[in-house]
Amino acid sequence: MSNSSKITFEYLKRTLIFKFDAGTSRGVLKTKDVFWIKAFHSDRPEIIGWGEAAPLVKLSLDDRPDFEEVLRKTLDQMSQLHFGSGEENVLNQLRELIPFELPSIRFALETAILDLSEGGDRKILGDGFYKGVKAIAINGLIWMGQKDFMLDQIKEKLEQGFDCIKMKIGAIDFQQELDLLDYIRTRFSKDQITLRVDANGAFSEKDALFKLQQLATYELHSIEQPIAAGNWETMKQLCAATPLPIALDEELIGVKNKAELLDEIQPQHIILKPTLLGGILETKEWIQLAERRKIGWWMTSALESNIGLNAIAQLADSLDATVPQGLGTGKLYQNNLKSPLEIEEGKIHYNPQVDWEQPS
Known part of the structure; x- marks a missing residue:
């Protein structure tokens, strides 16, 4: 990943449907909304890194009614920036950029950028x-x-x-x-x-x-x-x-x-x-x-x-x-x-x- 190129970020939303009623002490789950984050360079749009922002209802700091709007704004802001290369640089940069109160968005961006930097083949970490x-x-x-x-x-x-x-x-x-x-x-x-x-x-x-x-x-x-x-x-x-x-x-x-x-x-x-x-x-x-x-x-x-x-x-x-x-x-x-x-x-x-x- 070039030090000088920007990354474009977009997202897709999917409502996942449970195969059964998933019971917890906080209630029964039937569906789960997830947001898939797409990261790519505009001059090579076919190479895509993917991440996932999936707040848990009643539990995540970023379980909030305006989550999708906050996500959209965050991705627009991130698309204006230059990201350094290397795992350590990326992770530290995102910690500075994405507030602690948006944990699932930070995790999604970490994953998407690391995936993109490895060629968009779903390799994030380890071997x-x-x-x-x-x-x-x-x-x-x-x-x-x-x-x-x-x-x-x-x-x-x-x-x-x-x-x-x-x-x-x-x-x-x-x-x-x-x-x-x-x-x-x-x-x-x-x-x-x-x-x-x-x-x-x-x-x-x-x-x-x-x-x-x-x-x-x-x-x-x-x-x-x-x-x-x-x-x-x-x-x-x-x-x-x-x-x-x-x-x-x-x-x-x-x-x-x-x-x-x-x-x-x-x-x-x-x-x-x-x-x-x-x-x-x-x-x-x-x-x-x-x-x-x-x-x-x-x-x-x-x-x-x-x-x-x-x-x-x-x-x-x-x-x-x-x-x-x-x-x-x-x-x-x-x-x-x-x-x-x-x-x-x-x-x-x-x-x-x-x-x-x-x-x-």
Whole structure:
């Protein structure tokens, strides 16, 4: 990418349709709007870099009614500027240009420009994953719903060869959720199947520790966000007293002083969603700070289409992620973009023989 040439940015909007009602403790999802960012040089419009801005409703800092208008204005402004070459220059420049309050837009631009700089072939970061020689272990995600629906998903994931299962909890009767964990644990030991749960902040502060004690009897790997984000003092006490490792998720959103949060709460793990945290550079900083403090980490997608999912998988690859990541969301939609991303035996891999569908 030439130092002197401008990049033109445009976007396409797609409403993704879930294959089923995706239940979380914040409600049921049926559709998801995403904005695909297109980056190209006007003298070579056939070479295109793609990124994705996909705010999560009720969660992202940039979940706002005027998002599309803000996106359009931002892309118009970015199309007037010159971008430096090289990953580090691009990421630092975008941090200066795109406000912290627009995390999904910053991530989309990082991805689009890095893709363009590599020739527009959907290569963002890393090497082994993109070339198809390295697969990334992922967890099989169990969505909330009636007990039978959740049990069907569990059976399906086990049949598909997942050895790490993540179950969303906090929406149905707690005893029924324990029964589902019992179903898995009576059939598979913790050495055979790793179990994670995600409460999405659903537990009350007064009964959280008691519920953690009950959950711990099933030898779980971790629980994500047991109580709602924002109460550092209670979360700190929980992390100190818990019989079960706690992973912070929503707690990280909108936090500028990363070290302060990690030092105050001292969690066992953190979970990183680049779309919600402001992209590649912010995610890397969280990881550096966590590793210095011996805090575990993994990455998860935030219901992006395959464009965003591809970028996150390549980021995980570039950082030598070892534990199973949360990158199994590509199969959620009826109308996702066809891509080389494939899931087999509990791993996501990139099949270079498969072409990307052109966004439209």
